[in-house]
Amino acid sequence: MEKKLAVYLCRGCDIGGALDMSALKDVATDEYKIELCHEHDCLCGDEGRELIAKDVNDGVNSVVVAACSPRFMTDVFTFDNVLTTRVNLREQVVWSHEANDEDTDMMAQDYLRMGIVRGQQAELPEPLEEEVDRTVMVVGGGATGLTAALDAAAAGNDVVIIEKEAQLGGWMSKWAKGIPHEAPYTAPQALDIVDQVAAVEANDKITVHTGAVIEKVAGMPGQFDVTLKGNGSEPFRVGSIVQATGWKPYDANKLGHLGYGISADVVTNVQMEEMLAAGKVIRPSDGKAPERIAFIQCAGSRDQDHLPYCSGVCCRVSIKQALMVREMSPETEAYVLYKDIRSPGQYESCYQKAQEDTGIFFTKAEVTGVTNGGGSLKVAAEDTLLGENVQLEADLVVLATGMVPRSADGELIRQYVDAKAVVAKGEEGAQLENAKVQVEELAYLEDAEILNLTYRQGPDLPTFKYDFPDSHFICFPYESRRTGIYPAGCVRAPLDGQAAKEDGSGAALKAVQALEVTAKGQAVHPRWGDMSFPDFALQRCTQCKRCTEECPFGTINEDEKGTPQPNLTRCRRCGICMGACPERIISFKDYSPGIIGNMIKAVEVPDEYDEKPRLLGLLCENDAYPALDAAGLKRIQHSKWIRFVPVRCLGSVNTVWIADALSSGFDGVLLIGCKSGDDYQCHFIKGSELMETRSGNVQEKLKQLALEEERVQIVQLPLNEFEKLPEIVNEFSDEIEDIGLNPFKGF
């Protein structure tokens, strides 16, 4: 379709008073020969919108709105079937620079140039058309999975539950009572898992496969083809997946220092739960009823040598167990030795209740050993509230072990499989030695697969810290690095029964939403509603595999030759593949190496005699761009030499832009992305890290050109430090001024 472009300049919010508006208008009308260019005092008002709507009616299909940040008035400037390009004159020009200044005018004009170029070259994205099956598959039939299944079914979706055991219900169906979940939260309470199982079995939208595990999940969101093994069922198709595979207790065999193994009377909290369920608490060694039971909290938890984290439930479980024991046998005493009692919220009432029982004794303590001693066990502890080292005699010791997720690190499994392949090939060399070591180290991953995804990057969700499937839960709840697959419950974080159920609900809603937006051809989190998707011009592909390797979401499989095979509903539209591709064959309709490159080239770089440096800022639009807006709102000033171009992710930056900028006379390039590392804030997981890696190549190029390496810098900005951004920009600007202008200027 032929482009018909119009430009609108807003004078509102200080813009008109701070800029030479006629010079700005000349850029559109004289330089770019745009016939339709309007000025208005308040473009976002009814009259202003009317003005644009009229032109749209007359056939304009690309509007360039030079006004406020695109983060404001988005709805007002959105028109059906029209490409809108926003030029941020307010936050990033007039609110952050001196008014009526030559350099401020030059900046506004450059931004308008870039906007017009984008308006001319970008295309309106068209939705991806893929068939979407709206069935949600829930892997794991415990409290989380059952809740997820019931909620997804209640939302109108068909549901399939896969449970490896013969019955539904998981851990909670094995216990007599749970920690209280209703007011007054003071006494152990019967579990309602039986009702949940019954509700699932009675629901005709839910199909249950028990005694089954997954052999293979092929395909992509909306089109996952699942094959089971174990129960002889036919393959079937589902749309999205909730992984509620739960937890297993930390291996107590590693807790010899706490007496596990020295006596049958040192048991885990799970063994204690089994005894309580059987209705009889005994000393396993002689079958007698224990008179003194010591509960050792954090057994292996919050311990760098074992589980470094707190499972968050063991305190409450031990309190519950102590109360249950005391109720069953009032003569029995319970000693609870804890690092810190963690009974948040209403659970405090249960702790208080236990505390008031004269038969339950609490002290903070670091247990230093459990030994056999004359028919009973001796527990030694230091750092107690009693202010001295203590010894306790107990007939039964209960180790409150923590929860370990039932996860499998897909990416590590992939490494393991690759290493095994190298070993099998048996070619000589260092590679073989490395592979052998790796095979040995990763042998525990043999048969560890859970989902068995046919993804190039491994058969399961990649895990992050402490083997939990990756999810920055505060920022991106339930998200994993595989689109349409949502971990929930104790596989995601250690949770109690109630919290696990809530988690199941949350993940179920995510799974349902994913199907709905995928059916509309839109992206899911974090680019909700984005209809653009990557296009691969495969005839020019050199099979370098960078895109398949770098995609954080496992979107791209590859054939035997290494040609990428995109599965587009897995895609989050971050553009990391586009940034990776050395041949620049990957592009989006409104975001491509060409469009951004031409926008950069549209900036007028003054020649060396003007002594006006030009800096390029490539700004991640997830955190850094809003941060700059926020600084503008606070009228914090930043360098007048810089020109910012928003990018979808720092990982989507193709280094050709940097090379082109430097060769066209820019004096420096500043790349600003999100925080990486363990507590990363990158919306696409590893954008900043990838950019760091790629900048190695950039630095090499700088060397070849005999340019200073300081001319290209990467900054990671945590969003909460947005106020530092102008300072960072200014420091960069000062540094470049000190180094001097780019010697290639004007060539």
Add this chain to the structure above:
Amino acid sequence: MPEALLLKPDRKFVEEVIDAGGGDLKKCYQCATCSVVCGLSNEPSPFPRKEMIWAQWGLKDRLISDPDIWLCHQCNDCSLRCPRGARPGDVMAAIRQKAIEHYAFPSVMGRLVNSARAIPVMLLLVPALLIAGALLVRGPIEAAFNYVDPHGHEFYAHFFPHWLLIAFYTSLTLLTFGGLIVGLFRFWGGMKANDAALGKGAPILGFIPSTIKALMALLTHDRFGSCTDQASRKPAHFMAFYGFIALFIVTTWAVIDIYVMPYLGVATLYPFGLLHPMKILANVGGVLLIVGAGRAILTRKSAPKDGYHQSTTFDWVFVWLLLLVGISGFIVEIFRFVAEGAAGAEAYASGFATPAYAFYFMHLVLVFGLLVYLPYSKFAHMWYRLAAMIYGEHTGRTGPGKQLVKVDLS
């Protein structure tokens, strides 16, 4: 390095402390607010925080031999500030009662005097029977020794002669006082043993200077000055304390005047007239005792439920005894002066005699409860506290400037 403490929780003791008024002790979660707000607490293991965890674990030996429970003057600043409502002040009071009971000699007395059920018997019936018994044996004894009481003509001596009064009370009081001495020695030994087990308690000040310092603190009541929320407790305690001392001095002097002075050739002045210095001291002491005890009762009665000390039977018996001894003393005195004024020395024959002697009998019963039971009742706190204060000075446990943090409680 002290050896690891073998924790053997004494649940029975926990329950006893709870029953004695420490009902909220299990609520403590060791935040140490109590020790921080306490104006008297000491370093490095401040009370009442450590006593709370000891009490939770039923560490009886630790608690009853703990000098710190006595260094507490029960202002209850801690209970008011406790975020958990564990009432450390009340727990400390309950532990003190258990300590008095524990060190009681003979121990059966400790149990009997403080048993709520035994109170009517121990406080009324036993003294009444003993006093009545004494009255019954008076005639036969006087006859047997052919004794003519030179004071027999005096108003109350006619009913209950001085010799019998002194023989009866002095012997019984000395008897139980012997028990108190035993208790105090054991307490001292317990404190030393406790500290030895913890590797502390090396003496830093001689026994005599320690005693002088402790006595000064006692006489000036300076520790009471640290109480902030219930500052009125200090004057009440001060008055009752000095009222009692005054009356004790007068009583002792009366005995000396009657039985020692004549041997020195000084004629007895007994019974003292209203303007006799000793009588004036007695009356002032009586008034102080009544006002002090009365104020204490009113304060205790009006104490709000939150934080303020909730008095137990142990407390009530003691303060009421003090008050009633004072009141009955004045009634008895008024009867005497009125009777003497109206009917002269032979007043016992007049119509005043019956009610006057009845009140005198009651007064004697009350005094019995106060004096003879002293080592077993709350009254014993005076001696245990003094012992703990001496020990505290002796081992450097107390002293001004040892407060943890000065907290503005306004």
